[in-house]
Structure formats: C-alpha cells, structure tokens
Amino acid sequence: MLVKALTDHFEQLYNLIINARSRALIKVNHEQLNLYWKVGSYIHVKLSEGSWGDKVVEQFETWLKQKDSSI
Numbered sequence: 155m156l157v158k159a160l161t162d163h164f165e166q167l168y169n170l171i172i173n174a175r176s177r178a179l180i181k182v183n184h185e186q187l188n189l190y191w192k193v194g195s196y197i198h199v200k201l202s203e204g205s206w207g208d209k210v211v212e213q214f215e216t217w218l219k220q221k222d223s224s225i
Contacts, residue, residue, distance in 0.1 A: 156164070197214075200206040218225055 197206075197211060200210070201208075
C-alpha cells in the first residue's frame with residue numbers, strides 16, 4: 155500500500171497531466187474550428203462570386219480523399 159505522502163504526490167502529478175490534456179484539447183478544438191471557418195469562408199466566396207458551381211464541393215471532397223485519405 156502506498157504511503158499517504160506518496161499518494162498526494164501522485165495526485166499532484168495526475169492533476170498536472172489532466173490539466174495539460176484539457177488545455178491541449180481546447181487548443182486543438184480552437185484550431186479545428188478556425189480551419190472549418192476558413193474553409194467554409196473560402197468556399198462561400200467562390201460560390202458567391204460564381205467562380206465555382208454547385209458540384210465543386212463534391213469534386214473537392216473526392217480530390218481531397220485521393221490526395222490524402224487521412225484528412
């Protein structure tokens with residue numbers, strides 16, 4: 155059985171890990187949201203100005219899957 159003092163240290167280390175994980179997830183979510191906003195804005199502009207037709211989004215999806223299936 156662990157000594158209480160050692161358990162307290164382990165709890166502190168655990169809290170450091172959990173807090174860092176939470177901060178990392180917040181940053182990742184922020185970057186992902188920012189990316190989605192930029193992609194959506196880019197597509198919206200192209201569609202609005204008539205540069206792209208309705209099928210371009212589906213064509214982009216197909217192209218992107220071929221280019222990098224991990225995305």
